[in-house]
Amino acid sequence: MHAYVQFIHEVQHVQHAIPEDLFKKNPVQFLYEDDTWIFYVYIPTDTSSLESIKKVAGELRKKTDIQGMTSLDISFDFFNQMKSMTSDQSIVAFFEGWYLASYCFNTYKSTKKDRTILLHYPSNYAKHSKMAKMTADAVCLARDLCNEPANRxxxxxxxxxxxxxxxxxxxxxxxxxxxxxxxxxxxxxxxxxxxxxxxxxxxxxxxxxxxxxxxxxxxxxxxxxxxxxxxxxxxxxxxxxxxxxxxxxxxxxxxxxxxxxxxxxxxxxxxxxxxxxxxxxxxxxxxxxxxxxxxxxxxxxxxxxxxxxxxxxxxxxxxxxxxxxxxxxxxxxxxxxxxxxxxxxxxxxxxxxxxxxxxxxxxxxxxxxxxxxxxxxxxxxxxxxxxxxxxxxxxxxxxxxxxxxxxxxxxxxxxxxxxxxxxxxxxxxxxxxxxxxxxxxxxxxxxxxxxxxxxx
The missing domain is CATH 3.40.630.10 (Zn peptidases)
Structure with missing residues (x-):
C-alpha cells in the first residue's frame, strides 16, 4: 500500500480528525481520507534536538510497517522552517532514524518478512539519505555482531x-x-x-x-x-x-x-x-x-x-x-x-x-x-x-x-x-x-x- 507523509508543527492542523492528546502519546498518527493513507508527523519548529527527530522518524518507520505500507511520499520542505537547526541537519537526522528503525536481526528465522518500504522524495535530498545511510549501516553492523549467538x-x-x-x-x-x-x-x-x-x-x-x-x-x-x-x-x-x-x-x-x-x-x-x-x-x-x-x-x-x-x-x-x-x-x-x-x-x-x-x-x-x-x-x-x-x-x-x-x-x-x-x-x-x-x-x-x- 502507498501513503503520504504530512509533517506538521501544530496539531491544530488535524485536530478535527485526530485528538491532540494522541499526538502527546505518539507524534506519528495516521488517517485514511479520500481513499488515501496520510501519516501526520508532529515536529514543533522550535525543536532543538536532532535526537528527537531521529526518534520521530523511527516511530514513523515502525508505524508504516505495522500498517503494511510498501511506499511513502515525503516532502522535506517543512524542515526549512526549523528554528534551532539547519534543514540539512534535520533531514539527515530524519533519514538516520528511518534507516536505524528499519533494522531487524532475522538471520536465523526460517521465514523472513519483507520489510521493504520505498521512500519517494525529491532527488536533491539523495545526498542527505546517503550520508545518513552510511551512519546507519555502520551502527547496524555493530548490532549484527552483538546479536550473533556465541557459537556463530x-x-x-x-x-x-x-x-x-x-x-x-x-x-x-x-x-x-x-x-x-x-x-x-x-x-x-x-x-x-x-x-x-x-x-x-x-x-x-x-x-x-x-x-x-x-x-x-x-x-x-x-x-x-x-x-x-x-x-x-x-x-x-x-x-x-x-x-x-x-x-x-x-x-x-x-x-x-x-x-x-x-x-x-x-x-x-x-x-x-x-x-x-x-x-x-x-x-x-x-x-x-x-x-x-x-x-x-x-x-x-x-x-x-x-x-x-x-x-x-x-x-x-x-x-x-x-x-x-x-x-x-x-x-x-x-x-x-x-x-x-x-x-x-x-x-x-x-x-x-x-x-x-x-x-x-x-x-x-x-x-x-x-x-x-x-x-x-x-x-x-x-x-x-x-x-x-x-x-x-x-x-x-x-x-x-x-x-x-x-x-x-x-x-x-x-x-x-x-x-x-x-x-x-x-x-x-x-x-x-x-x-x-x-x-x-x-x-x-x-x-x-x-x-x-x-x-x-
Missing part, C-alpha cells in the same frame, strides 16, 4: 568476519592467531582465552589517510563471558554473548570513518577471547606479566575485560598512538551509577560537561563524564604483584576498573575509557531502536575521532 561468533569466526567486512576497503586487517599472541605482547589475552577450545586471537586494523598523528581504538571482544572459574550465576547469562559490544562499536566506527574518508591515521586493536572454565583456564591468584613488565594478580577471572584491554592499550602505545580510546561492556557498576541511558566516559584529560553533552546530542550515543579518584588506587593494591585486577571494595567498581586501565597509559597520551555495559541494549525498543543490540558507540567514537583527530 567464536574468536576465529569473528576474526574471519572482520576480514570480510573490510575486504576491498581502505582499512587493512591483520589477524594474530593464538601462537602469535605472546610474541606480539598480548600476554593477558592469551591467559584469559586459553581455557576455551576456541583459542584467543587479536584483530589489528589500520586506516591511514594522511594525518601524521596516530590515534587508536581498543575494543573488548569477549565473544562469550561465562565468568571463567568465577562463574556467573545470573539469570540473563545468555546476554553475555554481547560482551563483545565494545569491539563491535570499534568495528562499526572504523567502517564509518573509512566511508567518510576522514583525514586521520587510526589503528584499532581488538582482542578476541571466549572466557570459560576448563582444566586449562587461568585461575584466581594467577600472575600475569604484561609486555611492559607490569605484573597483575588475578583476583577474579570475571574481571577479564580490563586484562585484555590493557594488552590493547600497551600495543597502541608501542605503535606510537598519541590518542587512545578504549570501549567495553566492562562493569555492572556503571549501570548502578548512571542507569540504562548513558554510558560512563573517563579520561586523563577530561573536557567540559558541555563538550560531552554536545557529542551526545549530535550522535545519539549519550555519555556522562565520570571521575577518576586517585585515592581509590589503594583498593587495587596487591601483596603479590604491582596491581590487582579487582578492587577490595564492592563500591565504585566502574571507577576502579578505569583506574586499573589508567595504570597502563602513559601520562603524555590522551586517553578515554568508555564503560558501555549498561547501554549495549537499548533502554526501550522505542524510536529508532529495535529489539536486540543498540549499536552503541559507533557514532560516539566516530565523532570523537572527527573532533579530536582532524582538529590537531
Amino acid at each position: 561468533l567464536t574468536p576465529m569466526l569473528y576474526a574471519e568476519r572482520i576480514v570480510e567486512v573490510f575486504k576491498d576497503t581502505g582499512v587493512d586487517v591483520r589477524i594474530l592467531d593464538n601462537d602469535e599472541l605472546i610474541a606480539e605482547g598480548f600476554h593477558a589475552t592469551y591467559e584469559v582465552g586459553k581455557g576455551s577450545a576456541h583459542k584467543p586471537m587479536v584483530a589489528l586494523l589500520e586506516y591511514n589517510n594522511g594525518s601524521q598523528n596516530k590515534m587508536a581504538l581498543v575494543g573488548k571482544g569477549v565473544t562469550f563471558d561465562s565468568g571463567g572459574i568465577n562463574s556467573k550465576t545470573g539469570q540473563d547469562i545468555a546476554e553475555m554473548k554481547m560482551d563483545m559490544g565494545g569491539s563491535a562499536a570499534v568495528i562499526g566506527a572504523m567502517k564509518l570513518i573509512g566511508a567518510l574518508q576522514l583525514d586521520v591515521t587510526l589503528h584499532a586493536i581488538i582482542p578476541l577471547v571466549e572466557n570459560r572454565p576448563s582444566s586449562q583456564s587461568y585461575l584466581p591468584s594467577d600472575v600475569i606479566t604484561y609486555a611492559n613488565g607490569t605484573t597483575v594478580e588475578v583476583g577474579n577471572t570475571d574481571a577479564e575485560g580490563r586484562l585484555i584491554l590493557a594488552d590493547g592499550i600497551l600495543y597502541a602505545e608501542k605503535i606510537g598512538a598519541e590518542w587512545i580510546a578504549d570501549i567495553a561492556t566492562l562493569t555492572g557498576s556503571i549501570g548502578h551509577a548512571l542507569g540504562l541511558k548513558r554510558a560512563g566516559i573517563y579520561s586523563n584529560k577530561l573536557n567540559t560537561l558541555d563538550y560531552y553533552e554536545q557529542i551526545s546530542e549530535a550522535t545519539g550515543d549519550f555519555v556522562w563524564p565520570m571521575p577518576i579518584i586517585d585515592d581509590y588506587k589503594d583498593l587495587l593494591e596487591s601483596d603479590t604483584c604491582d596491581i590487582r585486577n579487582i578492587a577490595s571494595s564492592p563500591y565504585g567498581g566502574s571507577i576502579t576498573a578505569a583506574l586499573f586501565l589508567q595504570a597502563f597509559v602513559k601520562k603524555t597520551t590522551k586517553w578515554y575509557h568508555i564503560d558501555m555495559a549498561n547501554v549495549v541494549n537499548p533502554y526501550k525498543a522505542t524510536g529508532y531502536y529495535t529489539s536486540g543490540a543498540s549499536g552503541f558507540g559507533v557514532r560516539l567514537l566516530a565523532e570523537l575521532i572527527k573532533r579530536e583527530g582532524i582538529c590537531k
